[in-house]
Amino acid sequence: MTDRAAARAAKSVLVERLSGDPGVVGIGLAxxxxxxxxxxxxxxxxxxxxxxxxxDGVRVVTAVIGAVRPL
Structure with missing residues (x-):
């Protein structure tokens, strides 16, 4: 079981790793x-x-949502 603090720390690592990737439109916790x-x-x-x-021991799940555009 992953607690919130561990997930937040792993999110920081993942954001650093994927920042600038044009195919990634969002990173969060669930x-x-x-x-x-x-x-x-x-x-x-x-x-x-x-x-x-x-x-860092936290599972990553993906969802394809397509391009994000302003309304």
Missing amino acids: RRDDGYVLTVELTDPAVGTRVPGVV
């Missing part, structure tokens, strides 16, 4: 039954190959 996970929102599925599955 609560799941077994604790916290990192979430990465992507523009397309191919970008997912550049996202690690675990960062």
Whole structure:
């Protein structure tokens, strides 16, 4: 079970690692039954190959949401 503090620390590492990647449109935390996970929102599925599955023991889940545009 991952607690919030560990997930926040891992998020900082992941943000540093993926910053500047044009296919990543969001990085966050989500609560799941077994604790916290990192979430990465992507523009397309191919970008997912550049996202690690675990960062500092915290599971990373991805979601393809497409390009983000202002309304």
